[in-house]
Amino acid sequence: GQNIDQPTEMTATEGAIVQINCTYQTSGFNGLFWYQQHAGEAPTFLSYNVLDGLEEKGRFSSFLSRSKGYSYLLLKELQMKDSASYLCAVVGGATNKLIFGTGTLLAVQP
Amino acid sequence: GAVVSQHPSRVICKSGTSVKIECRSLDFQATTMFWYRQFPKQSLMLMATSNEGSKATYEQGVEKDKFLINHASLTLSTLTVTSAHPEDSSFYICSARVGQGVYEQYFGPGTRLTVT
Numbered sequence: 001g002q003n004i005d006q007p008t009e010m011t012a013t014e015g016a017i018v019q020i021n022c023t024y025q026t027s028g029f030n031g032l033f034w035y036q037q038h039a040g041e042a043p044t045f046l047s048y049n050v051l052d053g054l055e056e057k058g059r060f061s062s063f064l065s066r067s068k069g070y071s072y073l074l075l076k077e078l079q080m081k082d083s084a085s086y087l088c089a090v091v092g093g094a095t096n097k098l099i100f101g102t103g104t105l106l107a108v109q110p
Numbered sequence: 111g112a113v114v115s116q117h118p119s120r121v122i123c124k125s126g127t128s129v130k131i132e133c134r135s136l137d138f139q140a141t142t143m144f145w146y147r148q149f150p151k152q153s154l155m156l157m158a159t160s161n162e163g164s165k166a167t168y169e170q171g172v173e174k175d176k177f178l179i180n181h182a183s184l185t186l187s188t189l190t191v192t193s194a195h196p197e198d199s200s201f202y203i204c205s206a207r208v209g210q211g212v213y214e215q216y217f218g219p220g221t222r223l224t225v226t
Contacts, residue, residue: 042203042217043154087153095159095167098144098205098215103153 002026004101006088011107016078020104022071022088030096034062034073035087037103043087046073075106083108113137114206116218123194123225131189131221133204139184140206144215145177148201160187194225 004024012018024032031050035043049055049064049071061074073086088101113136123129133143142161146154158179160166166179178190187206191198201222207215 040201040220040222042220044217085153089154095142096207097156097159099156100146100154105151 002090002092002099004088004090004099006086006101006104008102009105009107011109012075012078014078014080014108014110017074017076018078018106020073020075020086020088020106022073022101024069024071024088024090024101026069026090026092026099028092029066030091032062032064032071033089033091033098034060034071035089035100037085037087039085046086078108080108080110082106112216114140114204114216114218116202116204116221118221119219120222121224123223125195125225126193128190128192129194129223131191131202131204131223133187133189133206133218135185135206135216138206138208140187140208141184142207143181143187144205144207145179145187145189146203146205148203148220154203157189191223194223196225199223199225 006022033048034046037043047062054063059076064071085103085105087103089098115134117132145157148154156169157172158166158168160179160181162181162184168174181187201220203220204218205215
């Protein structure tokens with residue numbers, strides 16, 4: 001089976017740094033995605049990790065450890081517009097299905 | 111490039127009626143399309159995977175006779191919610207993928223279904 005866990009909610013302050021963790025147990029692994037989703041909208045792509053290590057893209061970075069079944073999304077210099085849900089999703093199985101975690105609702109406060 | 115559209119964006123229907131949602135890849139051919147459902151404050155749950163010209167593969171717990179999926183061409187997949195009930199009210203999102211690669215998956219804007 002597949003199990004992907006994230007904290008349900010987080011709160012952070014504008015200008016600060018926040019780390020959103022994701023742990024997963026899946027049958028087959030072909031990569032891990034992070035998506036941002038604002039309420040009532042479709043998810044938008046943030047990052048993709050398939051190898052261990054850190055991928056940096058502007059204010060957002062994503063880390064993966066395959067041996068630990070662990071990833072995190074790091075958001076720097078938080079802005080109010082970063083208030084959204086952040087979804088961790090794992091690709092796996094014979095058909096490369098994208099399976100989403102529970103999602104983390106991030107609230108950025110002034 | 112890589113734009114996926116959904117129609118309608120919002121629909122309200124009466125209990126017992128059927129509703130069809132369209133998902134189109136506008137500028138590429140999608141060999142595989144996925145349908146997700148999202149309830150308020152929850153994550154996306156994969157409902158089914160559809161490949162052009164073949165039957166959809168449904169996830170465990172999803173009723174294939176209630177959620178009819180047709181992937182008639184490489185640019186169009188439809189989801190029909192039959193005999194809709196209020197508990198079917200949800201946000202339905204499709205995504206489209208080129209080939210079997212993990213990277214090329216693009217999401218539509220979603221359809222908000224409300225069953226009264």
